[in-house]
Amino acid sequence: MRNWRTGTGKREDEMTNCLFCKIISKKVPAKIIFEDEGVLAFEDIDPQAPVHTLVVPKKHIATTLDISNEDDALIGRLFQTAGKIAKEKGIAERGFRLVVNTNPEAGQEVYHIHLHLLGGRHMHWPPG
């Protein structure tokens, strides 16, 4: 639905207010460790493990529930990128965890999908 005041749609409004869209457009600084045409990876500001990198699509997708068929390749690239970074950081063989939180009960704080790449310490199961 179009916003009557600004003439912009909901998606544009979400992007304007989205922290990760601001990091992608370099309006907010971050420690970027990988970038290509569709994907950006940067270090989490509040790391929960020795390795804690966020891998995000440059396209604004709010949650896993908003992924559409046209995003298939992009989502594949996200996982591939996370694996590449895990190798570069030397945690691939030891093991690492990829987490995608969706909606409040899972603790999603930023509504722009992101893979948490966590590693460098033993991961517990079940997760907290």
Ligand code: 5GP
């Ligand atoms: P979520 O809870 O949505 O799954 O994860 C959001 C993540 O973004 C959290 O791990 C949080 O520490 C991280 N984060 C929040 N604000 C910033 C920021 O300004 N810069 C960076 N690099 N990470 C952030």
Ligand code: ZN
């Ligand atoms: Zn966004």
